[in-house]
Amino acid sequence: MITDVYLTADRFPLVRDVGYHRVEGTYAHHDRTLDFDVFFYVVEGNMQVIEEGREFFVQEGEHLFLRKGLHHWGEPFFTPGTSWYWIHFDTPASNVAALNEYEPLQGLGAYFPDHYAYHIRLPKHGSSPWHLSLRQLLDAIIHKFREPEANAMTLVSIEAYALFLQLNKAMLGSRNSGRSDAISKQVMAYLAEHADRPFDSEVLGRHLNLNYSYLSSVFRRETGQSIIEAHTKLRLNKAIELMRGTDLNIAEIGERLGFHNPFYFSRVFKKILGSSPTEYRKRFY
Known part of the structure; x- marks a missing residue:
């Protein structure tokens, strides 16, 4: 059973309600099944939810996400004096399973069609050093929620989305510190430095002193893309920079990046970005 809460990169969650509560005596969480998702953050004490x-x-300083449509309840295990924030929100309807589970690779500055075609799995339960700043952020969201102003609910939802993204980053950042993540970052750094020339797998393997097949396997597992795909996108980034900043024609730009056949350069460009280099360049002005 899926109990995780997912967001998508192209639509923000819609906040229904946000608030803060404190209990002085014995308390049990409500027995219910909701048609919206819930975020809790415990400031003091602790709570039990099933x-x-x-x-x-x-516990104090920890959060929990509850998924809509699932039955949840609690027993009277709340410590007297427990206080918490909550956000009730609707997640955009989408086929999450059809979306990429990987974020776009860092360093891909230009827009690519898959930049927003991925989902974000929110960390179910836990804490991180970043949680220390949550109370101030939640207070600001509550203040905006209660203040009558134009577009208030949209602004509240955007701020909640930003909070969830930062929470996701903080939690994943504490986990993605292993060897595979480090190798993937080294590969990306090398590719970015050599984006103006054709890719050579043997040179990359020697540079990192690792077998290329191993590098390729690790990189795909960590990023969801092949090394060659990433290198091609970085080369096209360079091409777009030259389109914006120089008067070089398309063939000259391709030549500078190691595409000695302008027709092949145009074909690769269109495959990745959906339009020819000439058509893409016309959009700048």
Whole structure:
């Protein structure tokens, strides 16, 4: 059963309600099934929540996401004096399974069609050093929620989305510190430095002193793309920079990047970006 809450990169969640609560005596979480997702952040004390039979004890400084449509409840285990923030929100309807699970690669500055075609799995439960700033951010969201102003709910939803993205980054950042992640970053750094020339797998392997097949496997597992795909996009980034900043024609730009056949350069460009270099250049002005 899927209990994680997912966002998509192209649409923000719509906040229904946001607030803060404190209990002085014994308290049990409501027994209910909601048609929206829930975010909790415990400031003091602790709370117990059971979601479809899975028990969570949320301690001070920890958060929890509850998925809409799942039955959740609690027993009277709240510590007196427990306080928490909550955000109730609707996630955009989409076929999450059809979207990429990987974010666009860092360093791809130009727009590519798949930049927003991915989903974001929010960290179900836990904490990180970044959580120390959550209370101030949530107070600001509540203040905006209660203040009558134009576009208030949209602004609240955007700020909640930003908070969730930062939370996701903080939690994943503490986990993605292993060897595979480090290797992928080294590969990307090399590709970015050599984006103005054709790719050579043997040179990359020697540079990192690792077998290329191993590098390729690790990179795809970490990024969802092949090394050659990433290198091609970085080369096209360079091409777009030259289109914007020089008067070089398309053939000259391709030549500078190691595409000695202008027709091949145009074909690769259109395959990745959906239009020819000439058509793409016309959009700048």
